[in-house]
Amino acid sequence: MEVEIVERNAFTAVGKKRTFSVENDAQKEKISQFWQEANANGDAERINELAEFATIDGILGVCQMNGDQMDYYIAIESELTPPADMEKLTIPASKWAIFKSVGPLPNAIQKVWEYIYGEWFQTSNYTHGNAPELEVYTEGDTTAADYYSEVWIPVVEKD
Template sequence: MQLDWLIRMKEALDLMEKRLDGRLDIEEIAKAAYVSPFHFQRMFHMLTGMTVAEYMRKRKLTLAAQELATTSAKVLDVALKYGYDSPESFSKAFRKIHGISPSEARNPGVSLKAFPRISFHLSLKGDKDMDYRIAEKEAFTVVGKSIEVTCQNGEQSQHIHKLWQECHRDGTITKLASLGADENLLGVVEMQPDNETMTYTIAGIAGPEAATEGFSVKTIPASTWAIFTSVGPLPGAIQNVFGRIFQEWFPATGYEISGAPELEIYPPGDTTAEDYRCEAWVPIVKK
């Protein structure tokens, strides 16, 4: 199963390279990997730390810089070739990656960034079991405090950490833990289809008479969940579990992520303790 996954991902990457001078068709790319577009983009982001669009952008601007440095092609022609509608938008993106304008790339001895093609490798770990269970759960309601953040350059982790700090400081955590259904806190991860942005909510499960004023209210749809236990201090332990789910568990199973929110379930306790136990809930569908 893992070898099949590796071959399919390589074929998808090959197709992405062929599409660098054209418009990205994520449905075509995902089809090469035999998964849904959402699953492909979520897997790609979790495995590489980049969104598909971010990776493609860096690869295109790497090739564009090489072309400008080694040929007499016009900046406008290179911009259009790599999918930019105007020299202005191309110049802005180019400067963000290389720190110089496209025309300066022609200067002898100028320093340019080269972002190489990535590759996936099969890692046979086997040194640590991944215990999990599959559960069905009806739709339920959560209430909490939300932020929308970009997933580019790993910025989401910093913003989420700040949100938790703020919620501890202003008493939000205490309020959410007393909403009535249970004492667990939730981290609710809602990825946009392109994985470029996400909404993260620190929430509690709403009881029938929970006071929701001042909080955002969300319905978690009925889903099939793969549930994994995390043991260790936060946030490192649960981040490691989510990483292993996408690096090891999905490639070895016949499931893919459904597109419903992903959940972090935090029971009361010392979250800095070596034996702190919490859970990662991933919504799944059979391929």
């Protein structure tokens, strides 16, 4: 699997947040439902419209662990003040391992997550950094065999 390591300054994102339990991988189905709702009710389109000087090409899924809970944001890189029903979060400066995913959602990106935690961390020269994980969803047909998305993992080099 293709992995690119990049360093990036801190940036802000604006979006909607939900909190999910990660017990027994319960978050997988709930996150898919969150996206379906956001696409159906127009939230994803409203979030996308908040992009201002975005350097990340896509709408974000921001995963921030909090014990046995995960705060998950559907967000966009933006410096704008969020609408009342959305939140702003700061993504700290970090070194990122960027994993490319090609294929229909959610299966393709879930396979990338399985690779990251099932193989990559065990064999790489990196450990998890202190920042949220990002999913980057580009425009296009998310059911297509050639749909492109990314997973960004904050990393630090092993001693």
